Amino acid sequence: MPHRRWNPLLREWVLVSPHRTQRPWLGQVASAAVTPQIEYDPACYLCPGNCRAGGFRNPAYTSTFVFDNDYAALLPDARHLEIDQGGLIVARGERGICRVVCFSPRHDLTIPRMKPEELRQVIDVWTDQYRELGALPWVRHVQIFENRGALMGASNPHPHCQIWANEELPNQPARELAAQREHQQAHGQCLLCKYLSMELESRERIVCENAGFVALVPYWAVWPFETMILSRRHTPSLPGLSDAERDDLAAILRGLTIRYDNLFTTSFPYSMGFHQQPTDGEPHPEWHFHAHYFPPLLRSATVQKFMVGYELLATPQRDITAETAAGHLRELSEVHYLDRT
Numbered sequence: 540m541p542h543r544r545w546n547p548l549l550r551e552w553v554l555v556s557p558h559r560t561q562r563p564w565l566g567q568v569a570s571a572a573v574t575p576q577i578e579y580d581p582a583c584y585l586c587p588g589n590c591r592a593g594g595f596r597n598p599a600y601t602s603t604f605v606f607d608n609d610y611a612a613l614l615p616d617a618r619h620l621e622i623d624q625g626g627l628i629v630a631r632g633e634r635g636i637c638r639v640v641c642f643s644p645r646h647d648l649t650i651p652r653m654k655p656e657e658l659r660q661v662i663d664v665w666t667d668q669y670r671e672l673g674a675l676p677w678v679r680h681v682q683i684f685e686n687r688g689a690l691m692g693a694s695n696p697h698p699h700c701q702i703w704a705n706e707e708l709p710n711q712p713a714r715e716l717a718a719q720r721e722h723q724q725a726h727g728q729c730l731l732c733k734y735l736s737m738e739l740e741s742r743e744r745i746v747c748e749n750a751g752f753v754a755l756v757p758y759w760a761v762w763p764f765e766t767m768i769l770s771r772r773h774t775p776s777l778p779g780l781s782d783a784e785r786d787d788l789a790a791i792l793r794g795l796t797i798r799y800d801n802l803f804t805t806s807f808p809y810s811m812g813f814h815q816q817p818t819d820g821e822p823h824p825e826w827h828f829h830a831h832y833f834p835p836l837l838r839s840a841t842v843q844k845f846m847v848g849y850e851l852l853a854t855p856q857r858d859i860t861a862e863t864a865a866g867h868l869r870e871l872s873e874v875h876y877l878d879r880t
């Protein structure tokens with residue numbers, strides 16, 4: 540039966556219409572993502588030793604490589620700006636720093652294809668970056684995110700992510716902060732600790748898990764194969780993770796993304812990112828470290844979901860239920876399809 544589900548983090552509804560999965564598909568068919576097959580591409584501006592825009596040359600880096608984005612959306616020295624015309628025409632200046640993190644020198648090495656120890660190195664770099672940028676007195680939020688695949692608008696296939704650090708809390712983290720804080724105040728308990736305990740009891744939407752983390756399809760998921768990764772222990776950010784938990788995080792990122800690639804035997808596109816406590820110098824006992832994955836694929840490597848029509852004008856809607864999606868992902872192997880003999 541069609542029904543609405545509540546997203547307690549963003550405090551909005553999603554419409555679920557399971558009966559619609561039967562409808563014939565006459566929509567756009569995208570071309571399947573192709574994993575780069577070469578370890579080094581002389582034309583790639585992220586490969587070691589190559590030239591980037593503006594005449595910068597990458598060093599001959601041998602592990603994870605971080606640099607300031609040549610086309611940064613935010614600038615650290617943006618001028619002060621304040622516009623307020625009757626509360627309707629309103630603008631503020633916004634300072635920020637945008638960085639790019641190449642996961643490895645290899646042009647073809649996506650996260651699901653990395654060794655656990657290589658991925659652990661990336662997690663250590665993310666942790667250092669979060670700490671370093673968050674320590675700047677004016678930086679209140681650090682967003683680490685990866686856009687994977689041309690379908691998600693990634694401009695370069697070389698596996699990399701971005702880090703945007705800025706002055707004010709962005710929209711989604713601000714909504715999640717308010718929801719987590721109010722839940723903590725009203726119930727004396729963390730929203731995501733409570734939610735995770737309910738999911739671990741029902742087990743209907745769990746995809747995979749290890750000692751430190753659980754990957755699940757949230758009850759309120761909008762995208763067909765949307766997932767969240769939650770730390771089992773209540774901790775607000777990457778620096779709060781123990782050495783063993785960082786290894787567990789590498790293992791679950793790998794396990795989940797291998798399942799994603801195996802789902803439609805393709806290099807699975809997605810946007811993912813971590814939600815960590817604001818770096819505003821305030822204590823944040825309400826904040827629970829987690830990651831979101833928003834993949835666009837719907838029913839094959841070439842059929843994607845579009846957020847259009849009713850979803851843009853009214854409420855997001857999904858066809859397959861979170862439980863069905865979790866079941867599909869759970870049944871998949873954690874051996875990557877390219878590693879099968």
Ligand SMILES: [Zn+2]
Nearest residue numbers: 583586646697
């Ligand atoms: Zn490259």
Ligand SMILES: [Zn+2]
Nearest residue numbers: 729732773827
């Ligand atoms: Zn918690």
Ligand SMILES: [Zn+2]
Nearest residue numbers: 715814829831
């Ligand atoms: Zn979140």
